[in-house]
Amino acid sequence: MKFKLILSFLLLTTCFAAFSQAKPSEKSKTHNMTANEKGLIKVSILYPYAEGKTFNMEYYETKHMPMVAGFLGANLVKYTIEKGLSAGAPDQPLPFMAIGTFYVKSLSEYRAAIAPNIDAIRADFANYTNAIPEIFVSEVVK
Amino acid sequence: MKFKLILSFLLLTTCFAAFSQAKPSEKSKTHNMTANEKGLIKVSILYPYAEGKTFNMEYYETKHMPMVAGFLGANLVKYTIEKGLSAGAPDQPLPFMAIGTFYVKSLSEYRAAIAPNIDAIRADFANYTNAIPEIFVSEVVK
Numbered sequence: 001m002k003f004k005l006i007l008s009f010l011l012l013t014t015c016f017a018a019f020s021q022a023k024p025s026e027k028s029k030t031h032n033m034t035a036n037e038k039g040l041i042k043v044s045i046l047y048p049y050a051e052g053k054t055f056n057m058e059y060y061e062t063k064h065m066p067m068v069a070g071f072l073g074a075n076l077v078k079y080t081i082e083k084g085l086s087a088g089a090p091d092q093p094l095p096f097m098a099i100g101t102f103y104v105k106s107l108s109e110y111r112a113a114i115a116p117n118i119d120a121i122r123a124d125f126a127n128y129t130n131a132i133p134e135i136f137v138s139e140v141v142k
Numbered sequence: 143m144k145f146k147l148i149l150s151f152l153l154l155t156t157c158f159a160a161f162s163q164a165k166p167s168e169k170s171k172t173h174n175m176t177a178n179e180k181g182l183i184k185v186s187i188l189y190p191y192a193e194g195k196t197f198n199m200e201y202y203e204t205k206h207m208p209m210v211a212g213f214l215g216a217n218l219v220k221y222t223i224e225k226g227l228s229a230g231a232p233d234q235p236l237p238f239m240a241i242g243t244f245y246v247k248s249l250s251e252y253r254a255a256i257a258p259n260i261d262a263i264r265a266d267f268a269n270y271t272n273a274i275p276e277i278f279v280s281e282v283v284k
Contacts, residue, residue, distance in 0.1 A: 042224055061284060081283040082184055085249075088277025095278045107227075135230025136237045141223040142203060 056128040198270040
């Protein structure tokens with residue numbers, strides 16, 4: 001009888017421990033995800049819009065970006081894709097059709113990983129665009 | 143005796159439920175955080191670099207961006223700041239000194255919130271830059 005009572009209390013304590021641990025670990029995870037980006041290097045590939053220029057977003061998202069991401073290994077923290085909608089004012093031309101961005105820890109590692117694959121990357125351009133991309137390297141401040 | 147045994151089993155079951163719930167809920171949270179950005183509208187304010195152009199990042203980060211973010215209310219999901227480092231090749235000029243980006247749920251709500259404050263926002267430009275910013279609106283694809 002006493003043994004069962006002790007067992008019950010032990011289980012109850014474990015239960016509370018399990019429940020109370022769930023929240024802080026979730027919180028620290030959320031916090032890390034936000035704080036992690038500060039100081040990272042962003043390599044953005046911008047596809048300028050001009051008349052007659054085309055961009056196949058589906059190919060870019062499902063083939064090109066995953067291929068390049070595959071070259072980057074553990075240096076790559078994440079990559080994003082955005083689709084251009086408009087400039088600031090309705091009468092201004094669209095600046096970019098699309099932007100792809102690699103968030104990396106080290107720019108020199110990024111360059112070292114891209115260099116041996118640059119021909120394969122450039123040869124793939126024709127599969128989704130006739131625009132010439134511009135590259136912008138920046139650092140995440142916030 | 144039987145009652146205590148049943149109680150123990152009940153507690154044990156609850157324990158397993160607590161532990162097994164902890165992981166999926168954390169996972170779905172992580173997943174949501176990643177997926178949350180998809181479909182969001184990015185309003186990016188780009189400060190082009192040119193000779194003689196200046197940019198005070200400290201003022202931008204501590205005064206200007208928090209002021210504008212304050213106008214956006216619950217429509218604002220997050221905002222980011224990046225500092226321009228270089229173009230793709232060392233011989234090319236830096237495209238932008240800085241980019242500030244508001245991630246919002248609704249572009250029309252963003253515009254409605256900015257319109258009555260546009261004079262205050264523009265008047266603040268002189269406090270951190272002599273460049274004329276360009277605006278680019280895009281949608282998060284991934």
